[in-house]
Amino acid sequence: MKKSWLITSLSNLFIASCIGFLLRITQFYKISIPYGNFLHAHSHVALLGWLYLFFYIFIYWMYIPKTSKNKKRFTGCFWITQFSIIGMLFSFPIQGYAFFSILFSSLHIVCSYYFCWISWKNISHVYSIDNLYLKTALILMLFSTLGVWSLGAILPTLGKSSIAYPIAIQFFLHFQINGWFLFGIFSFIFKILKNYNSPIPKYSYLFYFFNLGTAILTFFLPISWHISSFIFYILNSIGLLFQLFSLFLFWKYIHPPLLVIFKKKSVFIYSLYILFILLFSVKIIFQNFQWIPEIAEHSYLIKNLTIGFIHLIVLGIYTLFLFILILTFISTKKINAFIKIGIIIFTIAFLLTDILLILQGAFLFMDWGNITGYFIIISWGSVLFPLGIILFIIGLCNKNIILLT
Ligand code: HEM
Structure with a gap:
């Protein structure tokens, strides 16, 4: 793992947590700052500069053959992505959602597409459970960005006060947090088990099915906050049930071998x-x-x-x-x-x-x-x-x- 990359992503977490502290302290002392703008800076740097970049590093490190072509591509893409984070860090507090912050956010999305493409090309030919999780994570990441692009259509037509606006934001956040990052974590877990020669846990595919079902069905909860419907309540509830089954499978089949590995560490x-x-x-x-x-x-x-x-x-x-x-x-x-x-x-x-x-x-x-x-x-x-x-x-x-x- 490249230490400089790791320190860079951790530094983004440090900066995001400093802004988080600032947000909390200004609430307490009633200090006036453009709170919403700093909130955007905080959430973007934390999600895209810390979690996203760490996943980038780990995927590159664990899954990608280190050919000279790959090294060049991944290194270039890493630093352009980090440049977009620095751009967001300064543009969001100064101007909120406006020309430069949208420009840097779009640059990040374009970099993430490129990252998906070069990663996919390297992993697609090998079939394994960790690869399945990784591919699903990448697809869910691409899918989540539909929420961001749809904002471009919603804002000039329906406006910020329409229900489509918060739903589009929730769509992005939901499929990032409960999709891309969750499946990414599971892919890392299966990869660790494989590296430590642990057999594939029983019911891993059923576990996959429940998790995917949960990711899709629980999105009906944020929709139901804006469009009241009994069907949405039922769909979210089925998603919750799937999640309980997946938790049971995790404790029974994935947790024990993982515990052995970490205990030995x-x-x-x-x-x-x-x-x-x-x-x-x-x-x-x-x-x-x-x-x-x-x-x-x-x-x-x-x-x-x-x-x-x-x-x-x-x-x-x-x-x-x-x-x-x-x-x-x-x-x-x-x-x-x-x-x-x-x-x-x-x-x-x-x-x-x-x-x-x-x-x-x-x-x-x-x-x-x-x-x-x-x-x-x-x-x-x-x-x-x-x-x-x-x-x-x-x-x-x-x-x-x-x-x-
Ligand atoms: C992995 C790290 C983190 C991520 C991904 C993250 C993400 C987020 C997100 C998505 C929001 C909601 C933004 C919105 O409503 O538009 C938020 C809000 C917030 N976060 Fe974090 N955060 C992280 C770490 C922290 C830390 C360490 C702190 C404290 C030092 C913090 C303090 C806050 C505060 C104060 C708010 C605003 C609450 C409000 O007024 O609505 N966050 N964060």
């Missing part, structure tokens, strides 16, 4: 993995509250719940798993105190802020008002994110840290 990696699987299960169990129609209909109105839920997925599940992946490819004796303390601080920050966000959301849902000290704890607790990430980066910069191939 170190106690630290093993503990992080246990936290990951717990958070993964908690997320799925939480989502099942949507069986209660009142919650399905109104949950999105309580911002704390939606923001808490998104961050549970992107930080508690995806980012945590990506940290585990990084550690898995460092010689365990070399994992230094900076790396460990950085990850511990990050994990504390996540648990503290996310539990508080979701609890506060539940308080609002029950009409119980605010939790005492909520704003001060969530604002200052968020400073732990950039602190933890910078320590992790410093630890990785140590020249003794060599990423295994």
Whole structure:
């Protein structure tokens, strides 16, 4: 794995978390900033600069033969993508959604198409379960971008106040977060099992079917927030049922061999993995509250719940798993105190802020008002994110840290 690429994507996470901290602190101290513009910068840099780029690095590293042609293509595409992230980082706070930010976002999308194309060409001839997941992840990534392009048609015709506008944004976010990234993570999991000579877990194809069904069917929930329909409620509920089946299959057939691999690595990696699987299960169990129609209909109105839920997925599940992946490819004796303390601080920050966000959301849902000290704890607790990430980066910069191939 290229260390410079890894540090670049982690630096994007650091920047996104600094903006996240700024957003929380300005809410608390009532400081006036163009909040919406900074929010765009935050979500774009975090999703496209951290998660996307890490997936890019890992796919290149694990799946692509390192021919000189590939090296040139992937390296060029990586740095142009990073250039588009820097463009978004500066253009969103200054002008919001306007000429330059749209230009840089489009550049990112074009780069992602090129990335898909060159990756596909390299993986398409080999059939395996991890490749199937990877291909599906790439297709879902392409599919999600339909949401972004449709905005170009919706804005001049129907306008921002039409229901098509939020649905298009939800479409992009849903198929990125519950499609591309989720299938990407599963593909990495199957790849690790394969690399450690573990047999393909039983029912892996059924697991695939349930996950794909869930990704498609649960999109009816955000639609139902704008178009009330009993059918959408039923379709989302079937998606939730599929997800429960897939969780069962994960615990029964995929978790045991994975646990053995991480246990052999170190106690630290093993503990992080246990936290990951717990958070993964908690997320799925939480989502099942949507069986209660009142919650399905109104949950999105309580911002704390939606923001808490998104961050549970992107930080508690995806980012945590990506940290585990990084550690898995460092010689365990070399994992230094900076790396460990950085990850511990990050994990504390996540648990503290996310539990508080979701609890506060539940308080609002029950009409119980605010939790005492909520704003001060969530604002200052968020400073732990950039602190933890910078320590992790410093630890990785140590020249003794060599990423295994
Ligand atoms: C993997 C990392 C992260 C990703 C992918 C991510 C993604 C997002 C997304 C998609 C939104 C919703 C944007 C919208 O409603 O338009 C959001 C909002 C937000 N995020 Fe993050 N985020 C990440 C990390 C963080 C961190 C570390 C912090 C805290 C330091 C943070 C603080 C916030 C805040 C305060 C909001 C705004 C809530 C609001 O006012 O609506 N995020 N984030």
